[in-house]
Amino acid sequence: MTPVKALEQHGQAVWLDFLARGFIANGDLKKLIDVDGVKGVTSNPSIFEKAIGSSDEYDGAIGSALKGGDRPVIDLYEALAVEDIQHAADVLRPVYDQYDGNDGYVSLEVSPYLALDTKATIAEAERLWKQVDRSNLMVKVPATPEGIPAIKHLISKGISVNVTLLFAQQAYIDVAEAYLSGIEAYVAGGGNPSHIGSVASFFVSRIDSAVDKQLDDKIAKANDPTEKERLAALKGKVAIANAKLAYQHYKQLYAGPRWDKLKAAGAKPQRLLWASTGTKNKAYRDVLYVEELIGPNTVNTVPPATLDAFRDHGVPRANSLEENLDDAKQVLADLEAAGISLDEITKQLVKEGVQLFADAADKLLGAVAFKRETVLSQRIDAQTLALGTTLAKSVEASTEEWRAAGKIRRLWEGDAAVWSNTDEAKWVGWLNSAAAEKAKLADYQDFAQWVKAEGFTDAVVLGMGGSSLGPEVLAETFGEVSGFPKLHVLDSTDPAQVRATRDAVNLTSTLFIVSSKSGGTTEPNVMKAYFFAQVSAMLGADKAAAHFVAVTDPGSSLEKLAKQQGFARIFHGDPTIGGRYSVLSPFGLVPAAAAGIDVAKFLDSALAMVRSCGADVPPQQNPGVQLGLALGLAGLAGRDKVTILSSKAVADFGAWAEQLIAESTGKDGKGLIPIDGETLGEPAAYGNDRFFIDLRTEAETDAAHDAKLQALEQAGHPVVRIVLKSADQIGQEFFRFELATAVAGSVLGINPFNQPDVEAAKIKTRELIEAFEKAGSLPAETPAISTAEADLYTDDKNAATLRKAGADGDLASWLKAHFARAGAGDYVALLAYIARNPDHIDTLQHIRLAVRDRQHVATCAEFGPRFLHSTGQAYKGGPDSGVFLQITADDAHDLAVPEQKASFGVIKAAQARGDFNVLTERRRRALRVHLKGDLAAGLKMLDAAIAEAIN
Known part of the structure; x- marks a missing residue:
């Protein structure tokens, strides 16, 4: 016994x-x-x-x-x-x-x-x-x-x-x-x-611990020895007395x-x-x-x-419970007489007890998360953060604050107070989209088999922003799948680019995926009208509809039109998912299925990251939270130029991430400015405003690139390295970056789901197109200077500033004065309303790198109107640190839009002018150069003028 x-x-x-x-x-x-x-x-x-x-x-x-x-x-x-x-x-x-x-x-x-x-x-x-x-x-x-x-x-x-x-x-x-x-x-x-x-x-014992602490404080302050003795006599007695009376x-x-x-x-x-x-x-x-x-x-x-x-x-x-009950009552009475409230102590102990168990649960789930990731290490993309001492300490402190406040759970619950406490709760459907779409696999598989059976050789996504950039990553990353059509993406109103897409496909065997959440977006509507007319001319209007499917939110104008015209399929998006967060929804998965990508495998891979970033994974072990805190805190510390480096296998990912980060965070005068496609340079090329994210696949090795990254890290720049097990796990990165961006938005104190300044440019564009419809031409403009090769435009305030800085009748002088305005912490953005093709991309890349290396500022090279649905939000609504050079040009050959006076060229011109007007209204440092005549010659001339201006 x-x-x-x-x-x-x-x-x-x-x-x-x-x-x-x-x-x-x-x-x-x-x-x-x-x-x-x-x-x-x-x-x-x-x-x-x-x-x-x-x-x-x-x-x-x-x-x-x-x-x-x-x-x-x-x-x-x-x-x-x-x-x-x-x-x-x-x-x-x-x-x-x-x-x-x-x-x-x-x-x-x-x-x-x-x-x-x-x-x-x-x-x-x-x-x-x-x-x-x-x-x-x-x-x-x-x-x-x-x-x-x-x-x-x-x-x-x-x-x-x-x-x-x-x-x-x-x-x-x-x-x-x-x-x-x-x-x-x-x-x-x-x-x-x-x-x-x-x-x-x-x-029991927790009560004595709390009471004894207060008794010790009172004993230390008491002057009377008798009082000290009386208080000391209560130590170790209260918990037992309390239990006996209970x-x-x-x-x-x-x-x-x-x-x-x-x-x-x-x-x-x-x-x-x-x-x-x-x-x-x-x-x-x-x-x-x-x-x-x-x-x-x-x-x-x-x-x-x-x-x-x-x-x-x-x-x-x-x-023993029944012993000395009168003494137990006296102990509690003496405690009250000493000015110590047992009621207050017990209330506090309940709060602390809940928190202690929650703290233990966090440690517990963190341990399980670590062990899960260890077991699944070959199936989950790796992430390492080298942030430097100061930023690392900030992230560590913020991690603990997020843990203690349960913010990752609140984020998953859609608690708007995590952000700006406005309408964020309406826009968190993306958190569960991968799981929701997994339940619809049969629909995607049926669609894929229909596409294959119809014998389509090409599939073209007609969309903008979130509807186009995600599918573009999929097309570039997965390539052609045997037996399925080649996936193309058109997200431009530039006549040459529309024509190039038309010429790249066989219209009689092409599937067109018209993708628009609202159904009212200008670009996909005019692109659809053009290609529907083109296919109808070749096959007849009654057969053309069989080549079109729609992806749109329920009840949209696009859905009504698709039903009216008899589209082959209509897929509904989730109204609680914003466009830039929609790649793991039908807006990304319908093009994926059409291209023969294994949607089940793709979603399973994405779900591995969803689980790694789940509400049940504490911030310390949560890769999305860690990346988001690092991004947001770096931005607050002035390192707001998020430079995205992507290896060849996932090269297009940066364009998608660029939209996500810029449109989500660039508002209210705050934000992160993503820098995509800027070839990695030596540390001397960069200011102290950079934050680097490097993505590559495990199979891709580049010793020279790694050495440069190491040099950047040693120079004090934060460097995040993400290694994909293979390119087909890109779905994991979609979700990691979505969650990280939402977390960064919380740190910055903004709503990461709205885009107030995108709408401003749309309004200006509509006004200009309406003016064209009435007058047959866009309103006249007066250039600041005009030469045989180009016209230069800006508002009066910018013009006066530039003239004061030395701008005269020479293009190079204006460019020199303009680029001289870019100082430490600024960035230069080239906004080109021309066809996005390899030659033009190379030209803009050459210009931007020359500016970066000469002026040591971040650079962006964007094509319009595509960027209007992407970085355009940050350029207008984010921090006033941008120096913008908009590039427009005469269209060698315009294209008509069926049943509309405004052609593609007119629409593009209206978009460029609307964009520029908003920039100048927001007091941004903006200059527009309009190239005349042959575009190739004009770009060569501009390149030379900029080189002269910055040297």
């Missing part, structure tokens, strides 16, 4: 506050049951965190669980926890049977994140009860104000409950009332309550007519369970909270160290 086992002779059951897989499997739990009479087991996040995170005991189980397929971190943890709980319950089942359901329980806690949410607590408790499927389970629910109604509901449904985080006597009375009311409801519904077990876990409430509550009626129906009393019974103050006897709290119909749950100590030298004392 050990001292532990002897406690049962005094009516007290001993439960163990510990659980681990090996502890059960090795027979140690069974031994404690047999030798010491242990009759139950409690668990909490802290216990599981120590078991899972501090050893390799669970590594094999995690690896085995993931062999059957990836799963979210919380699901992975629950699978482990439920299995442990089931095994422990099975070991304790003989105890449960022997004592007719009074003992033999194992407790599993609902998520501490739900402690302030009644409905969510109920839902999770019911789910866990069903999942564990053991009658000797108790679901642990905290005694928060929100938890108490959940307790009543669960008891009324016949679910056994361990009520945790009880500190105050009144809270215990409220819990007992919830239990009694729940039993009454269950009985009233015809249930037999004999199988329902419940304990009220009343915490036990008196228990005796009163479970006596009398109300209880007698329930007892006759088969109900068991909800026993008081003494929790937190390991002493935290080494000055106290290590078995203090066991020896002083012995009494009939109670439970003491002890950690292993306290169990061992009591077995070794504990003294079981019959009914």
Whole structure:
């Protein structure tokens, strides 16, 4: 008969506050049951965190669980926890049977994140009860104000409950009332309550720790030796006194007519369970909270160290709970007289208890996330951050702030307060789009088979911004798939580019994917009108519609038109997903399926990153959060030029990321300016405003490139390296960057889902087109200077500034004065409203690199009108650090738009002028050069003029 086992002779059951897989499997739990009479087991996040995170005991189980397929971190943890709980319950089942359901329980806690949410607590408790499927389970629910109604509901449904985080006597009375009311409801519904077990876990040592701290403060300030002695006498006494008086409430509550009626129906009393019974103050006897709290119909749950100590030298004392009750009352009275409020302390301890369990849950889930990523290392793209000491410390501090505030969970819940507290909650459908579209695989596979069966040789996406840039990445990254059409993307109103797309395909065997969320966007509408007329001319209007599908939001004007004209298919987007976040929705997946990309494999890969960035993955282990915090904090520190470097296999990704970052963050005078396509240079080429992100595939090695990155890092520039296992895992990067951008938006304090300044340019464009429709020409303009080769335009304020800086009748002088305005922390953007083709890309690249290397500023090379739906937002609404050179030109050959006066050339010109007007209205440093005559010659001339201007 050990001292532990002897406690049962005094009516007290001993439960163990510990659980681990090996502890059960090795027979140690069974031994404690047999030798010491242990009759139950409690668990909490802290216990599981120590078991899972501090050893390799669970590594094999995690690896085995993931062999059957990836799963979210919380699901992975629950699978482990439920299995442990089931095994422990099975070991304790003989105890449960022997004592007719009074003992033999194992407790599993609902998520501490739900402690302030009644409905969510109920839902999770019911789910866990069903999942564990053991009658000797108790679901642990905290005694928060929100938890108490959940307790009543669960008891009324016949679910056994361990009520945790009880500190105050009144809270215990409220819990007992919830239990009694729940039993009454269950009985009233015809249930037999004999199988329902419940304990009220009343915490002990934490009270003394909190009280003793305040007593020590008062002792230190007291001058009277008698007062010091009186205060000191209270140390180590309050928790036991509080527990003894709570036990008196228990005796009163479970006596009398109300209880007698329930007892006759088969109900068991909800026993008081003494929790937190390991002493935290080494000055106290290590078995203090066991020896002083012995009494009939109670439970003491002890950690292993306290169990061992009591077995070794504990003294079981019959009914010590009933000893010196008057003294207990006096202790609490003296505490109040000393000016210490036990009520305030217990309220604070509940808050702290919830937070402590949440902290432990974060550590636990972080440990599981790490082990999951280790097992899946060959399936998840790697990310490393080299941020430098100062930025790294900022990210570390912000990581902890996000963790403590539960911000990643709030972000996933769509809590607008994470951002600007406006309409953000309406725009977070992208978080779940990959999973939602996975459920529609049959539709995509059916569509892909139809495309293949129809024998289409080409597929052309007609869209802008989010509707075009994602599909373009897919087309460039995956290439042609045998048996499927080649995927093209047209996102321009430039007549030469429209004509080039027409000439690149066989119209009679081409599928056109008209992609527009709103259905009212100018560019896809005129592109659709043009190509529909072209196909109709060759096949007849009745057959042309079979070559068109629409991707649009429900109820849009495009949907109505598609139905009217008999399009082959209509796919609906999710109205809660903005265009730039839509690549993992039908706007990206319909073109992917048409091109023969394995949508199932693509989504599975993307979902691996979704799970890595999930609400259940704490910020420290969450790659999207880490990247987003680094981006946002770097931006606040002045490193707001996010320079994206992409290897050949994923070269087009930067154009998509450019839109995402610029349009999401560039507003309210704030923002990050993405720099895509700027060839990597030596450290001397860069100012202190850079943040580098390098993406490459694992198979691609480039020693010279890596050496340059290393040099940048050593020079103090933040460098993020992302290594894709293969190019076909690009879906992971879509989601990583989406989440990172949303997090960066939170850091910057803006709404990352709106684009107020994009609309401003659209309004100007519409006004100009309407003027053309009425007058037959665009409104006249007066150039600042005019030469045989070019006209130069700007507003009066810019013109005056440039003339003062030396601009005269020579183009180079204007360019010199203009580029001289770019200083440290600024960027130069070339905005060319010309066809986007290899020759023009090379020309702009040559110019931008010359500007960068000469002036040491970031540079952008953009093609209009494409960039209007991308970086145009940041250029107009972001920080006033841009120096803009817009490039327009005469169109050698225009194209008419069917049933519209304005041609493609006119529309492009209106877009350029509308864009420029908004830039100048926003007081941006902007200059427009309009090239005359042969475009190639004009670009050569401009290149030479800029070279002269910057040298």
